[in-house]
Amino acid sequence: MAQLLHQLLYDLRQRCCHLLAELGQLSPTLAAEAVQYRDQMAARLARTGTLIEAMLADPGLQDPLLVRNYFHDYKRLSEQMHYVEAGPVLALKHFGKDDLAMTRVVARVCQEINFPYRAPLCATLSAHYYWALPRMDLIFVPCGEPFHLLALADLYHELAHFLLERDLRQLVRPLLRLIDKFFNRMVKEARQKGWPAESVARFDERRRQWKRYWYAEFAADMLAAYWAGPAFGWSNLRLCTNLGVELFEGVDSHPADAARHAGVRSMLLQTGHGAAAAQIDVRWAELVALTGQQPPTEYDLVYPPELLDQMATLLCSSARNMGLAAWCGPVAAAGPHVTNLLNAAWDQFHASPDAFAAYEHTELTGLRQGLGLPPG
């Protein structure tokens, strides 16, 4: 039984060595941020290599009582290897000027919002919009994003996912407790009102959906709105207009777009952006009218407005306690301030969408200059 594992550990060791060699052979002209990131990933790979060697040398691998547990460990190591290959090594091998530009934008954003961790590296390789690998300190963005402003607020949503993966005690546990408390009350009230058993049972499935993935997406949206202000609300509206299908139906990993919009609004109200939230709502209503869609029955039971408001209140308080900086309006800053820039960009876009391209180009040129980058 242990022969398979033993053999595949040699394969894993070989792959680990190869990835380390790949990192070592990267261009000597790599930017400082990428060099630092490379060194971190090389250290991680070296630690993984040590674990592989230890497992290969462990006589326990032949013990029938232990081999299944070694199998589990092997799978985690194998997954780690795939992660490094598909994330950091891919990003570093293709790291160019656009990636450096986005990396510096993200770093500046991290300073502005008091991000409590090292700023991630950014790679402009994504074919799946914005997404993050918090375990690898990496954010992927589409290749066109270094040249536009209106979607950049989605960076804040991705940065929020880093906190949600790392801050269990301060962020995740309180959110999960809130969700449990809410649905406990719903079940209790439903029973007291004599709802049919099947209707009461549906709360269990909803609770599971919320606690599995949805809480993270709502929380990431709300933290993004906390940090980026109305720019994130507008960016979210744009994304739903461009890529949305069923506004009132969620999928396994993501809640309904309409509910996410409501969550963003709740946070914008918490941070004093009521007027902007109202303006976004007007445009949102236009989107809904264009689609001709309506909320299905029980929509408010799947996405209770009260729960969204409670989440926003809790997150706002938690964020303040963690020292995270909310955007409350233009900030006086020496040098470029990305959050100011993004909110001003949306104001300019609304005022003059036909002239926005020239404005955007000018602002991006100034931003690049301020970040020590050549013009794009």
Next chain:
Amino acid sequence: MSSLSNDYGASADFASAVNAAVLALKRAVSRAEETLVGQPAGEPPPRERLALVLLDLARQLSVEEATEDVETPLPIPEDVITRLKAKHRAQLGWYLDDLRQTAAALQGKGSVEAHQLHVLDDVCDAADATASASFRRLWRR
């Protein structure tokens, strides 16, 4: 995709931590029974952590409405609970007894019996399957 990444992170961390604790326990069983008897000094802390995981699991599996989250060292991913509930649905009462008795054995000074190691391996299997499934969702779409 980022929430899938978060999900994998949580499930992989849980699977690794539980597996490491069970492996340490089994090594102690293999080496010398005496090390399991007596005070926890010399016993790896994972023994108590495992006990808390089992008790948290029993708590979450046993009520129709979830009680408030108790601060356990390892938050249990929802899918692990779903898997174990589905697997032991037909004899859930007995399974809950197994979890509690195994937890008691871990928290006590006596040795851990073979059938209790089986209970722990069952949790490891569910945790591993959850992490693997989460990984596939993230990378193979």
